[in-house]
Amino acid sequence: MTTSSSTAPHPGTAAYRSARDQLLALSGQHDRAMAEFRWPVVGPRFSWAVDWFDVVARGNDRLALWIVEEDGSEQRVTYDEMATRSDQVAVWLSGLGVGKGDRVLLMLGNQVELWETMLAVAKLGAVIMPTTAALGPADLRDRVDRGGARVVVANAADAAKFEEVRGEYLRVVVGDVDGWHPYADSYAAQGHPFEGVTAATDPLLVYFTSGTTSKPKLVEHTQVSYPVGHLSTMYWIGGRPGDVHLAISSPGWAKHAWSCFFAPWIAEATIFVYNYTRFDAAALLEQIRRAGVTTFCAPPTVWRMLIQADLGGGGGSLRELLAAGEPLNPEVISQVEKAWGLTIRDGYGQTETTLQIGNIAGDRVKPGSMGRPMPGVPVALVDPLTGEVGDEGEIVLDLSKHPVNLMTGYLGDPERQAEAMAGGFYHTGDVAQRDADGYITYIGRTDDVFKASDYKISPFELESVLIEHPAVAEAAVVPAPDPTRLAVPKAYVALAAGWEPDAETARAILAYAREHLAPYLRVRRVEFYELPKTISGKIRRVELRDREQRAFDGGRSLSEEFRDDQFPELKGGPRA
Structure with a gap:
């Protein structure tokens, strides 16, 4: 049973903070970071929500979350308020029977309840199963069935989709729907600080991949692989305490956890969100300048739309520009650089990992290159035909070097799991080449590269x-x-x-x-x-x-x- 926390600090917290501070201090010194950084050992028992977030949040009046709507309304939540509210939600969910190991299908938008619930579920030792609200009943049936959902949390507008989704699962709704437990009831709960109940190897997240070539896979992450692994993502972003970080990302996908949950709160930054129904480059740029956003990450599609807008107003307080999700074309980098004098830094990772390869703040950016491997991430390139390690081939992680930021595996799919981990490597399915300076340039998916006239x-x-x-x-x-x-x-x-x-x-x-x-x-x-x-x-x-x-x-x-x-x-x- 979860009990109120003791006053003794968790030993993993100090190790985690030391590793975080080391990467902050080594920003712009990538060679040193590669040589000196080691993943922190957080102990046999660890809960990121309790042993990191709550530790930095209690009594902290810095903004943890700032959400602005299209109509100008906004919500601001401090770190301390977020810790307290997630305690309340955790107590309330526990009263409904949610406990350690239960999988919680979380289908909410960019709203305060999303962040509260993610922390609350983690505090209970339950497993977060993020899900996009864009899914219909057929996909939701697959997620409930294959994902083994014990709980569903959704908005009232999406509740009807679950009428066709059979199963014995608890239904929680933000709003009011007959037969569902109103999320608003959690506000009456008597919250209290929690003590972590999870082993470092216990599951924390289960993601469904986006399925670009096949049926979505179930990816499992532990209390370490994402919470500790995202130290690499924070390092790539170049985040600092007090930053205001904006990432254009939809809830339900791994990138949202990367840049809208773990990395900014590891850095003790503010997560800034601008919700809109239709993309408007001018409105987005106005919000970036008004909010004093310092670090901004967007997928290449958004960057391609932004360069077709008027960038003449400058970048405001922006210090770091980033792109991830797909490779970023050099032309986009060039146009933004001319307008703002800032360089967009590309980064590479997958749902199965955190940031593996990236262009680092203060490091030289080579047009077209994804950058260099992250500290602690054992990247290699392996020829798909010969299995030889060299300077061109499939991007892999060397399993003999125990990559901390790698998933546990694909749930319920031993064949794909064996294929992904074959030959002592985790296989990404992406092909790249490395130059003499160690910079890696993306070529394509193993399925996408083809031959023409040999x-x-x-x-x-x-x-x-x-x-x-x-x-x-x-x-x-x-x-x-x-x-x-x-x-x-x-x-x-x-x-x-x-x-x-x-x-x-x-x-x-x-x-x-x-x-x-x-x-x-x-x-x-x-x-x-x-x-x-x-x-x-x-x-x-x-x-x-x-x-x-x-x-x-x-x-x-x-x-x-x-x-x-x-x-x-x-x-x-x-x-x-």
Whole structure:
């Protein structure tokens, strides 16, 4: 049973703080950080919510969370208030029968109740199962069934989705719905400080992956793999105590826990959230300046929309700019740098890990590179065919070096688990190359890289050139089967505002690619298309590849596409 905490400090807290402070002190000194940093040993028993968050939060009047709505209303919650409120919620949930090991499907938006509940569930030793509100009943059935949900917490607007989701689970609602326990009842609970009840190896989070190529996997993280592992993410962000951190991220996905929960509160920063129904670059920039945001992380899609807006008003108090989720095109970095004098730093990680590779504050940024491995993260590149470790191959983590920031595994899927951990490495499925300075550049997913005329093609390399053309808002390059060349690169393009999906636009894009790519990388086909994406916003190239293969197998051409041989001026010449 959970009891009120004793006055004796948890020994893991001191070790955790020491490691955190070491990384803060080594910001901008990456070589030293790589040589000197060691993951803290937090002991056999550890609860991040109790042994870190509560320790820094009690009596602390600094803002922990600041949420601004589109209509201008806002909520501000201090660290001390967040600790107290999460105590109340934990006591209330415990009274409903929620206990250690219970999986709690948490489907809330960017609202105060989300953060309160995440902390409360962690304090009880229960397991958080974050879930996006964009899911429908079919996906929710899968999550309740495969995820083994014991509890569901959702907003009243989403409660109806669960009418089709059978099972014996406790229902908690923010709002008022018949048959559900009102979250508001937690405000009457008599909260008290908690004592951690979890072993360091106990589960804390279960995530469903975004499923870019297959059915979503269940990823399990412990009281250490994310809470301790995200020291690497804090280091990459360059966060400091007192910062105001904004990350554009939707609840339910791992990146939200990365940058809207663990990393900023490890740094003792303020999490700033701006909720909007439709993206408005000008409004977002106004809020960034008004709130004094110092560190800002956004996915490449948001950055691509921002550079189409007016950046002339400056970056306000911004000190660190970051991008994660997908590789960031060099053209985007260049335009922001010209406008604000700040460099967007790319970072790489997965739901299965914390930040693995990144460009660090104060370190030299090489255009197009993801940066260098994080301190304590044993990154290697392994040739998928030979298994040899070298300077080009699949990004892996060396299991013999015990990567702290790695998941426990894929739940209920021993085949995928064995595949992911084969040969003494954790396999990311991403291919990259490393230069003489140790910088790693993304090539693509192992599934996305293809051959054309016996040359290996990285879609990302071609997409980075295409997006430099003003007509291209987003692009996805896939192999179009070809009887002569095996395959040719084809670009599916989402157009920028003001451009028509016609032959003239296609000609301009193909001509641009022809002039800026080597002959063997030449994009030979273009189609204007609404890019298929996962619910988390990642492009599903697998759907585009399948579309191409089906057309080829059926002996038909896609009437919507434009080919370079349609344009006489693109034929012949030295680049043909």
